[in-house]
Amino acid sequence: MTVRVTQNMMISNLLSNLQTNYRAMDKTQQQLATGKKINRPSDNPVTAVRSMYYQTTLNEIDQYKRNVSDGSNWLQATDEGLDQVTQVIQRVRELTVQASNSNDQNSKNAIVAEISQLKDQLGQVANTELAGKYIFAGTDNKQPPYDATVTAPNNPFTNTNGQSINYQVGKGSSVPINITGVSIFNYNGGMFKLLDNVMSDIQSGNNPTNQLNNIDAQIDNVLTNRSELGARMNRMDLSSSRLDGLEQSATNILANEEDVDIPEAYTRFSEQQNVYRSALSVGARIIQPSLVDFLR
Structure with missing residues (x-):
């Protein structure tokens, strides 16, 4: 049986993926700002304990x-x-x-x-x-x-x-x-x-x-x-x-546990930005309404 994908489902998935990408960007940005891999215990509980x-x-x-x-x-x-x-x-x-x-x-x-x-x-x-x-x-x-x-x-x-x-x-x-x-x-x-x-x-x-x-x-x-x-x-x-x-x-x-690799973090942040922008671009096309959408 084929599952029917609706406009709302696509938008919901889009928003979920955007939020995931945004959280990843935020985490990397905090690492770059503080120079630390871990800024709260939830980032990595095992490493935080060490x-x-x-x-x-x-x-x-x-x-x-x-x-x-x-x-x-x-x-x-x-x-x-x-x-x-x-x-x-x-x-x-x-x-x-x-x-x-x-x-x-x-x-x-x-x-x-x-x-x-x-x-x-x-x-x-x-x-x-x-x-x-x-x-x-x-x-x-x-x-x-x-x-x-x-x-x-x-x-x-x-x-x-x-x-x-x-x-x-x-x-x-x-x-x-x-x-x-x-x-x-x-x-x-x-x-x-x-x-x-x-x-x-x-x-x-x-x-x-x-x-x-x-x-x-x-x-x-x-x-x-x-x-x-x-x-x-x-x-x-x-x-x-x-x-x-x-x-x-x-x-x-401690430095090995906590300190972030700045060049690697910059590269990762750039990649995350590109992914986020691409997702926004694709999402903008997905959510464009049409007469067909309203008739469904």
């Missing part, structure tokens, strides 16, 4: 990179602080030896005065701040760990917080960024107390070289902590390089 995954991955990598940057700054500030501590204690050692070899009271008084100044300098290092946080105060880093007005019983480094601050630099990977002040300034009886003992020995006429072993122990402890600090800084550098590589890979994959 794009969301890689975009989330890039966001995570960006956060890890910020952690690496902030953590590296903290480690660098800590290393600079420990370098100053090393210089202070080494200078105290030199002065201790000088005092033991001098019988001149004026010279000894001058040495005591310099050690007192070095103690003040040590206190300033202990209260080093970075971005409003005291780097030697553990996790209780909103309050200064050193209080020069405290005199009892060990030393004025009052902070006893020995907790590490860990920064996540990757999935399942974190790096402790701080060296606690407790492990430096309260080590082996206290660094500030040691300087007080040296000054007391010099002033009382005792041999200050009795303190040399304690001084050397403090120096060795600082160097040990700086060595650990260096290892962490190396980990940060390696993490930074690894994250750069992951970011580049994820960016390339």
Whole structure:
């Protein structure tokens, strides 16, 4: 049985085809305008899900990179602080030896005065701040760990917080960024107390070289902590390089998923325009009414 094709059926098919072509043109035009293959999830649900995954991955990598940057700054500030501590204690050692070899009271008084100044300098290092946080105060880093007005019983480094601050630099990977002040300034009886003992020995006429072993122990402890600090800084550098590589890979994959091929899209848009114009031309002939049409 032959199906009779009416004028209305032809017009309906024409309009449907025109609408399909127009939607295709609109989609291509949006791709050209945005430079993206997908402008809404419905364009390609599978690709949209993959794009969301890689975009989330890039966001995570960006956060890890910020952690690496902030953590590296903290480690660098800590290393600079420990370098100053090393210089202070080494200078105290030199002065201790000088005092033991001098019988001149004026010279000894001058040495005591310099050690007192070095103690003040040590206190300033202990209260080093970075971005409003005291780097030697553990996790209780909103309050200064050193209080020069405290005199009892060990030393004025009052902070006893020995907790590490860990920064996540990757999935399942974190790096402790701080060296606690407790492990430096309260080590082996206290660094500030040691300087007080040296000054007391010099002033009382005792041999200050009795303190040399304690001084050397403090120096060795600082160097040990700086060595650990260096290892962490190396980990940060390696993490930074690894994250750069992951970011580049994820960016390339995301671009391949999302970015439109501009030359190909222009060619496709031109073809779609030609098809649309041809359909309009043919349609204009189809819908021209005639006397025969009205008589049907």
